[in-house]
Amino acid sequence: MTTRARQSVRRRQVLSREQIIASAIELLDDGGEGALTVRALTERLATGTGAIYYHVGTRDELLDAATETVIAAALAARTDPASPAPEDEIRATALSLFGAIAEHAWLATQLTTQFARRPSGPVTVGIFERIGRQVRALGVPQAAWFSATSTLVHYILGAVSQHVRFERDAHGAPGDVGREKFLGDVAAAWQDLDADAYPFVRAIAGQMREHDDREQFLSGIALILDGIARLR
């Protein structure tokens, strides 16, 4: 009887923090940051606005929680049992983050915000820890740990954010036509720039159209790893 009473009390809680965050991520994925409104969320969850504030707090806190959830999942996916070379581990972590931002375009802006606003939060600290351990494993002298790790992390976040747009346009279009069209349009716009003012951008318009996102991302990482190797 006590059990029954407890159950009926428990059954009243139909919402959980996790459920709310999951629905928020769906809204963000579908329509970007603007699509996450408290009202859209309550409608999807068939509840009232107060329930959101009871379980997670303000909209900003919900945005933080969504970011933490997605990044934690992306980092957790990289727990290789065999211990690979540090360079491979860095590349793999970078590609995990690359993939996460490609799937969740809203992360690009949100990560910038989190790094600035919450430097001791789980997102900032989680990414630093993962990359930093590999920097240490590379044999970088301790005095350069912070600097070398920061450089890698900054590059990864910056690079990955710009590639989002390309990835986004690739989605929803059959056979990558959307992506090709988008890159073609950008390349054409670059080609049409004033020849005196923008000779360099005009010169690389072709490379920009033909480039492979992941390949170029990895070549940037390779370049930085080369620089780090010289610190040893």
Add this chain to the structure above:
Amino acid sequence: MTTRARQSVRRRQVLSREQIIASAIELLDDGGEGALTVRALTERLATGTGAIYYHVGTRDELLDAATETVIAAALAARTDPASPAPEDEIRATALSLFGAIAEHAWLATQLTTQFARRPSGPVTVGIFERIGRQVRALGVPQAAWFSATSTLVHYILGAVSQHVRFERDAHGAPGDVGREKFLGDVAAAWQDLDADAYPFVRAIAGQMREHDDREQFLSGIALILDGIARLR
């Protein structure tokens, strides 16, 4: 008489696009992106909401225009008559952008957005052109122009964005006390992390507290330039 008539007609235009953008930048500097509301702007300019839309368009377009104005000024400041070494020019451009984001913290998020949303806009193209010319001058083979330039640009934007928070806290506090306190708080939080889960972050907490933003920013650039030098 015709002059007088013309003058009276002209005098009716009391607002200009430039004026609106300048006021918008002031609001953004004072209170961040949230402080730029159409109503706050019309109040400061003693006008109606319609006037904003007549001269510049929507709030998003105003945000774009503000970003373009600040970045154009930052890039224009770097027109050295003597032609310095490419490495120096890259460092100088990077520091110009560093300074611009330090003064206008809202740029951090806004630049990410612009690069993704308007890859052929003046901001994206202007930064690429400035950095790219120096990459070319470094003797990098043409096949690597786009890749090397992208790596530098991504690092600069990523790194500069994270340092904003530190710079911001330095402002308004006498004798840099705010910045030191902020860094001390972050370092303390890093130090308090779980020893098993975050050994690396705990190990670099001290370096993080002592680090000099500009120095570290430049050492990241030096690291990438080292990597680029090996492409030659």
Add this chain to the structure above:
DNA sequence: ACCTGAACACCGTTCAAGT
């Protein structure tokens, strides 16, 4: 403890109307 939903103080944007 958990949730509802009306109410409040804001938003961005439009557009008929004025000069």
Add this chain to the structure above:
DNA sequence: ACCTGAACACCGTTCAAGT
């Protein structure tokens, strides 16, 4: 051409009230 400002359709957040 340039500008006004009421009106509209939204926001995020709070909080008394319910169970």
